Amino acid sequence: MTASNHVLSDFANINRRLWNDKVDYHVASTMYDVSGFLQGNDSLNSIEIDLLGNIQEKRIIHLQCHFGLDTLSLARRGAKQVIGVDISEKAIAKAQELATATNLTASTQFICCNIYDLHQHLSLHESENLFDIVFASYGTINWLPDINQWAHIVSSCLKPNGIFVMVEFHPILDMFDEDYTRIENSYFNQGPIVSEREGTYADRTAPIRNQSVEWCHNLSDVIQALIQNGLRIETIKEFDYSPYDCFPNSVKTTDGFYQIKGLEKKIPLGLLDILRKLRSTxxxxxxxxxxxxxxxxxxxxxxxxxxxxxxxxxxxxxxxxxxxxxxxxxxxxxxxxxxxxxxxxxxxxxxxxxxxxxxxxxxxxxxxxxxxxxxxxxxxxxxxxxxxxxxxxxxxxxxxxxxxxxxxxxxxxxxxxxxxxxxxxxxxxxxxxxxxxxxxxxxxxxxxxx
Missing domain, CATH: 3.40.50.300 (P-loop containing nucleotide triphosphate hydrolases)
Incomplete structure (x- = not known):
């Protein structure tokens, strides 16, 4: 759908309403398994855990954290401090509630803001406020209009030699229609994609309907933006499965992951990378x-x-x-x-x-x-x-x-x-x-x- 000027100027509020409406259904869903989390289960997958390594006594900022399960899991794993950031005030309120329920308020903090306004909430010009790790996970970059400004924010949050860890759905998926049966969008950024969404990936029967504004960012644009902002690649890998059953017509693999029916082992579904902030310029x-x-x-x-x-x-x-x-x-x-x-x-x-x-x-x-x-x-x-x-x-x-x-x-x-x-x-x-x-x-x- 062609984006109107109103939609472009108001994309943050449009997407905020979208994510506010999702929160209750996600909290109640089997996909997020909040009850299991409250009983001690870890929301992080083995993919992220292996990438992150030992996080004992690390300061971590989790960008676009939704209602904070992964943020809280990082704190449970021994991080000194974890800050979660998200645009949805309803998601942040739920994250704070879960932090209290799990006795993690001392090691966690949650900030509700548009990620592009993060500098208004953190004094990143002071070295003691910088982070050892910036973390982003699953379904983040497609909501960003300016990938270069985002990369600058990632870099500005990191200490010298700090690392950016991202596990993400592969941007090739943004080319497809909602049923993943045909290619609908360019792989390359052609401007905002405005659509109407019913239900949500964690509960397709949820009685909600929302407008959304998204962008396609091809992999080279994402990586190059990070490199230009002082990070260097240490690991990058694509994989043909998702750890979540979040696609229509998905099929479960023998090792417990998920693929799209008809596209099994044909397209990448996931992407992981580690980039380190340079000590030099x-x-x-x-x-x-x-x-x-x-x-x-x-x-x-x-x-x-x-x-x-x-x-x-x-x-x-x-x-x-x-x-x-x-x-x-x-x-x-x-x-x-x-x-x-x-x-x-x-x-x-x-x-x-x-x-x-x-x-x-x-x-x-x-x-x-x-x-x-x-x-x-x-x-x-x-x-x-x-x-x-x-x-x-x-x-x-x-x-x-x-x-x-x-x-x-x-x-x-x-x-x-x-x-x-x-x-x-x-x-x-x-x-x-x-x-x-x-x-x-x-x-x-x-x-x-x-």
Missing amino acids: PQDELRILLLGLDNAGKTTLLKVLASEDISHITPTQGFNIKSVQSTGFKLNVWDIGGQRKIRPYWRNYFENTDVLIYVIDSSDRKRFDETNQELSELLEEEKLHGVPLLVFANKQDLLNAAKASDITDGLSLHQIRDRPWQIQGCSAYTKEGVKEGLEWISKTVTKNKK
């Missing part, structure tokens, strides 16, 4: 975009850069991200799939690129014209204007590989005048030439910063 990190045709060896090269095993390689269907240490810099390398159907989406990853690495299969002479055309179009992109270019002439270990000098002539690299560039013959398989390419990146970026 974000300028010490570089965003590297790794592109090239399919079968050029990009994924193998990325694994070599990350010092990982290359005995088993599968083609990249979406993207991979690895953090690589190089001289004076930490390189966040984005490997984007090179299949023809994926290439139109490359432009969604151009923003804030520091270095473009373009990989060529030096042995596949039949595709030289195709790879030349793709590279030429990349160099015309406004968002990549002036971005240093490193061409890896890969697979030099093969007998029929073209020399780097011949590829230079074929690609007319000598005609490039608007950016530093380098072509480096290499073999991802033998690792020859890879180190030299990284050294060129470090030297070039260092020179540009002076």
Whole structure:
């Protein structure tokens, strides 16, 4: 549904009413099992528990905490202090009631506010008020209009070297209709999505009907926003199940999780990641975009850069991200799939690129014209204007590989005048030439910063 100006200006109040109406039904539902929680059950799943690790004596802030079960579970697990934040005053009131019922008022605090107004409630400019862990869990990012401002808030809450732990439903789910039978929305943010909702995921028979305002944020936008705000990736993983029975027509797996009927093992349902706030400044990190045709060896090269095993390689269907240490810099390398159907989406990853690495299969002479055309179009992109270019002439270990000098002539690299560039013959398989390419990146970026 097209959003009216009124809806856009009032989205926070619209969504607040939505979540206020859900609270009583969620508290009474079997999904949330409040009675079990009051008897001592832990609301956290093994996924979150493993990610969080030992939280004894940690200060934690739980963003978009709903009525606080996970917030209180964190306190039960030994956290020194846990603050829960949510936009729904009814949810916060219930959280405070549960804190009293479980004798956790001394170690917990609940704040009712729009997350974008959090700075009005916490003095985050004072170091003693910062947190060891920022935590967000399940159904959070789709309610955020500005993912960059959200990432700034996450970063501003963290101590240096603190961690952001997020377990979330995969953003690909936001593409589907409510019954998950057809694709209805773009994977990429096309503005607010306004809809009417009946019932609620924890009780589909609940006699409530509400308007909602949501946004689709693709995974790269979320991760990049966090990186730009001084966090670095330590873990990121997608999984094909949900720990909750919250989808229509769901089926239970043998290990007790849930999948969508008809889409079992076909799409990701969950996402988890850990990002750590840097002690140094974000300028010490570089965003590297790794592109090239399919079968050029990009994924193998990325694994070599990350010092990982290359005995088993599968083609990249979406993207991979690895953090690589190089001289004076930490390189966040984005490997984007090179299949023809994926290439139109490359432009969604151009923003804030520091270095473009373009990989060529030096042995596949039949595709030289195709790879030349793709590279030429990349160099015309406004968002990549002036971005240093490193061409890896890969697979030099093969007998029929073209020399780097011949590829230079074929690609007319000598005609490039608007950016530093380098072509480096290499073999991802033998690792020859890879180190030299990284050294060129470090030297070039260092020179540009002076």
